[in-house]
Amino acid sequence: MKKTLGIIAATTLGLLMAGTASAESLTVYSAGPGALIEKLAAGYKAKTGDDIVVFQATTGKVMARLAAEQSNPVADVVISASWDTATDFDAQGLLLDYQSPNAEMVPDFLKSSDYVAQGIxxxxxxxxxxxxxxxxxxxxxxxxxxxxxxxxxxxxxxxxxxxxxxxxxxxxxxxxxxxxxxxxxxxxxxxxxxxxxxxxxxxxxxxxxxxxxxxxxxxxxxxxxxxxxxxxxxxxxIAPRPMMILKSSTHQDAAKAFIDYVLSDEGQAAVAGAFLMPARTDVSADRPLISDxxxxxxxxxxxxxxxxxxxxxxxxxx
Structure with missing residues (x-):
């Protein structure tokens, strides 16, 4: 794949996918810290060599973008700041079943057959x-x-x-x-x-x-x-941040690899570095955890x- 990394802010929404992402690119829509998703995207690209384009905005703007694209989906992976996004999409049958092997140390209440927490x-x-x-x-x-x-x-x-x-x-x-x-x-x-x-x-x-x-x-x-x-x-x-692969994704293997990366030791260390609680219980963080x-x-x-x-x-x- 062409080695490109695109991080697109909400302020450049009109430019989203307008020539930045190739047909081969994995597309991630993410609510939450811009610096974190930028670091995760760069880490994923370094590990896999795959292209990745990110749209980072508030949950409301991410949901609005998804709704606008309903007839012609663009996103492969969605990361929301609200757990009910995942449960709602699951109920609508919009999500691809995938359980990452790296999710073993994620508590059961933070994962399902088709979504898993990035962090909390x-x-x-x-x-x-x-x-x-x-x-x-x-x-x-x-x-x-x-x-x-x-x-x-x-x-x-x-x-x-x-x-x-x-x-x-x-x-x-x-x-x-x-x-x-x-x-x-x-x-x-x-x-x-x-x-x-x-x-x-x-x-x-x-x-x-x-x-x-x-x-x-x-x-x-x-x-x-x-x-x-x-x-x-x-x-x-607490506000677990669910990651999910859309069933409409045309890059499902790459999407699975991205979920795997975020739940890897390196990915979860990046989550902790952003002052979020890691989803995995075996990854430490310099902040209060759920049990506190x-x-x-x-x-x-x-x-x-x-x-x-x-x-x-x-x-x-x-």
């Missing part, structure tokens, strides 16, 4: 330690007047992990939609996806992110930012569209 993030409070507001301990703290107009949150319509958090919190009989009504009344804003929620806090115009993706803030801390990741006392949710966290019960039967509509209705005026 958790949702947290991301607090600017130089702000004038006190360090929060729990989700409900941010409805206190001390945090008036100082809180941001990722939009669950754009962020798959934020949707998982909202779904779990509103399903909890001790929390429910009442918390989000109070957060709205306290001036919490929902400016966009994960990065858009984090930026005002990094810049100091806001103080706390409600539902920050932990690895993003950990990465900022590693670069010297005055931030702290706080896992709330009530509990949080108190987890909320995930609402597996939740109605995604109804949840997103209700959330949007609450925050329409902020």
């Amino acid at each position: 993030s958790a949702l947290a409070l991301a607090w600017n330690t130089t702000s004038d507001v006190p360090e929060p301990k729990d989700w409900s703290d941010l409805a206190d007047p001390a945090y008036k107009d100082m809180v941001t949150m990722p939009d669950p319509a754009s962020s798959g992990s934020a949707y998982e958090l909202v779904s779990a919190l509103v399903a909890d009989p001790n929390i429910g939609w009442d918390l989000f009504e109070k957060l709205h009344d306290n001036g919490m804003i929902v400016p966009g996806a994960n990065a858009q929620a984090l930026n005002p806090v990094l810049q100091g115009s806001r103080a706390v992110v409600f539902g920050a993706v932990d690895y993003q803030t950990m990465g900022m801390i590693a670069k010297g930012e005055s931030m702290k990741v706080i896992f709330p006392t009530t509990g949080t949710v 966290l108190k987890l909320l019960t995930v609402d597996a039967g939740g109605d995604r569209e109804a949840t997103l509509t209700k959330f949007a209705d609450i925050f329409a005026s902020n």
Whole structure:
């Protein structure tokens, strides 16, 4: 194959596949850290010699791209930030059965016959330690007047992990939609996806992110930012990042080799290096792991569209 590596950002969406990928190229659509998928793509190419083109964006933009291409599929592999993407695609019969031999050390709840976790993030409070507001301990703290107009949150319509958090919190009989009504009344804003929620806090115009993706803030801390990741006392949710091969793929062997690479020692070390929890339990990471966290019960039967509509209705005026 022609040795090319294309990493395509959401801002160049109109150029996607427009002459960058040859007919022989493996195409991966990935939500999540751009630097990570770039490193994984480069590692895969170095190992196999195969071409690979990546479209990296938010979960919402990845899903929109897939929907637009439904009649003429382009992607071979999809990596989402939301586990329900995989379960939904599985239910629709869109996925190719494949169990990688490198998935042996991935826990059963993080894999199925046709999808497997790349890595796992958790949702947290991301607090600017130089702000004038006190360090929060729990989700409900941010409805206190001390945090008036100082809180941001990722939009669950754009962020798959934020949707998982909202779904779990509103399903909890001790929390429910009442918390989000109070957060709205306290001036919490929902400016966009994960990065858009984090930026005002990094810049100091806001103080706390409600539902920050932990690895993003950990990465900022590693670069010297005055931030702290706080896992709330009530509990949080993890957001496994499923990888799946589309049944429509015309490069199924290459797609399987890519899954194998991501789950290899080298691939999982790259995942850990991005401050995500590796999918494999035998790969270490310099961060809290699932066993270190108190987890909320995930609402597996939740109605995604109804949840997103209700959330949007609450925050329409902020």
